[in-house]
Every structure is written in C-alpha cells, then in structure tokens.
Amino acid sequence: MKNCQETEPEFKGFIDFDYSIGIKAVAPQSSALRFLSRVSGPLFWTFFLFMIFIFVCYAAYFVFIAFSPIYPQFFSSILKTFSSLPTPILIVVSALIASHLSIAVFLAFLNFAVSFADFYLSGKSLKTHLLSLLSPVTKPVFWITVVFLAALILSYVFGYFYPEVFEFLFNFGGLPEDGSISVMFYIFFNNTRIVFLLIFLGFLFGFLPVSIILVNGFTVGIVAEYTIKEEGLLFLLTGLLPHGIVEIPVILLGAGVGYYSGVLASRTLMKRISFASFKQSFIDGTWIFFLIAVPLLFIAAVIEVYVTSPLLGVIW
Known part of the structure; x- marks a missing residue:
C-alpha cells in the first residue's frame, strides 16, 4: 500500500486508482493530449498567417484610398493587373476578403478550443489561469x-x-x-x-x-x-x-x-x-x-x- 501511495502522483492525470479493482488506465486522456499537441501548431500558423493576410489587405486599402488620387495611373494599372488574374484565383481572394473577419474569428475560436481542452485536461483552476x-x-x-x-x-x-x-x-x-x-x-x-x-x-x-x-x-x-x-x-x-x-x-x-x-x-x-x-x-x-x-x-x-x-x- 505504501508503494502505491508513493507512485500515485507520478501518474496523476493519466490513471485512476480504485481500491476495489486496483489501477485502471485512462488512455483516452493521453491520446487527447497527443492529438492536441499535433493540431495546435498548424492551427496557430493558419490563424497567424491569416491575420497577416488581413493586415496586408487593410494596408493596401488605406494606401489606395490615400494615394490613388495622387497617382491615378499607377493604381489603375495595378487594378488591371489584379483583374487579369485567373477567375478561380479572383473568386478565392474576393471570398477571403469579403468574409475575412468571420474566418479570422472562427480560426481564433479553434485555437481557443484546443488551448481550453489542453487546460481542462491539466486540471488547473480556471480563475488562477485567467x-x-x-x-x-x-x-x-x-x-x-x-x-x-x-x-x-x-x-x-x-x-x-x-x-x-x-x-x-x-x-x-x-x-x-x-x-x-x-x-x-x-x-x-x-x-x-x-x-x-x-x-x-x-x-x-x-x-x-x-x-x-x-x-x-x-x-x-x-x-x-x-x-x-x-x-x-x-x-x-x-x-x-x-x-x-x-x-x-x-x-x-x-x-x-x-x-x-x-x-x-x-x-x-x-x-x-x-x-x-x-x-x-x-x-x-x-x-x-x-x-x-x-x-x-x-x-x-x-x-x-x-x-x-x-x-x-x-x-x-
């Protein structure tokens, strides 16, 4: 019994100890942690790069508003070049620009959900974490x-x-x-x-x-x-x-x-x-x-x- 008490903290969060049936493994929790570890990186980079895309779009918009009256021919040629891109690319870019905030919030929520799940499995206090x-x-x-x-x-x-x-x-x-x-x-x-x-x-x-x-x-x-x-x-x-x-x-x-x-x-x-x-x-x-x-x-x-x-x- 003494040995069980000494080794129990080592497996906290990954096993449960039931004195009627002994030790029972909780493998799903370990699998969930490995899954969260695998997806957290790609989710972060997707969200981070999309926020950079949003910034580029905003910066281009403000530059166009500020300088197009000064250099109309230059910006007109840029717009013509953009409109000459293949139709599928134009559709994708236009859709991303039109729904940029909704996509960004959704990506942020996915990152939050993964982080929250990892926090939940850790058993920490929500108040302390906040x-x-x-x-x-x-x-x-x-x-x-x-x-x-x-x-x-x-x-x-x-x-x-x-x-x-x-x-x-x-x-x-x-x-x-x-x-x-x-x-x-x-x-x-x-x-x-x-x-x-x-x-x-x-x-x-x-x-x-x-x-x-x-x-x-x-x-x-x-x-x-x-x-x-x-x-x-x-x-x-x-x-x-x-x-x-x-x-x-x-x-x-x-x-x-x-x-x-x-x-x-x-x-x-x-x-x-x-x-x-x-x-x-x-x-x-x-x-x-x-x-x-x-x-x-x-x-x-x-x-x-x-x-x-x-x-x-x-x-x-």
Missing part, C-alpha cells in the same frame, strides 16, 4: 489608458478653441432606437470587431492598438466638449457612463493585450525571447477575447440600447 493571463498585460493596459486619457484631454481643449471641428468630423443620425435588437447587435458586433483587431493585429509592434486608442481618445474628447457645451454635463454622463463603464475598459484591455503582443514580437525579432513565448501570448489573447471581451461587450451593448438610450430620451 489571472495569470491578465497579470502580464496590466502594465501595457495602464500605459494604453494613459495614452487614451492624454488624447481625450488634448482633444477636449482643442475642441474648446476650435468648435467647428465637431461639425467637420461628425454627422450623427440621432439616438439608437429604444429596445432595438438590431441596433444592439450592430453595436455589439462593431465593438467586437474593433477589440478583435486590437488584440490580434497588435503583433505588428503595437502600432495598431496605439493608433486606434489615440483616435478613440480624440473622438471622445471632441464629443465630450461639444456635448457639455450644448446639452450639459448631466447629459454627457448619462449618455456615456451606463455602458461606457463596461465598454471602455474592455477596449483598453484589448489594446493593452495587442500592445503587449507587439512588444513580445519585437523582442522575438531581437532574439531576446523565444518564438514560443510570443506564440503563447497570441493564444492567450484568444482566452481574453472569448471569455472576457465578448461577454462584457454584449452586456455593454444591451445597456447602451436598453438603458442609456431610454435615459437620454428622458433627459433630452
């Missing part, structure tokens, strides 16, 4: 928050001295319809798309998360200045706090995770850390996205449509 995922990104989230607040304050001051910038930049169509499910899902999917790109395109040295946060901070500051001037502070707080207290921290968290991924990518290129560390952080991002960001963004969308909008209707 805390370990959030711990490395606390400092990046802090600095992202500083960037956001700095952009907000500067744009508020800018809007105070140049009020015409609001009319130039914004053209709102009114408040969301009270109780509109379609509006709720539109807000949810739009915010989810933003956070998804913040997390999984941040590996490009953190450029995208910082840029988006700067733009968001500038936007909030301009809107805040105009709203306080036209409608008062109460109107601003009512229209921002109920859902913003959930939505804004999630966006900052997503930007922080993406920025941290960019830091690890730069350290990987400088060979200061292994690629495995960067890969793990990329997979950890799927946990934060599906288990934290998506549920909280859905709650924020519900609050915005069913709480914020009716409250504004009462005040306005």
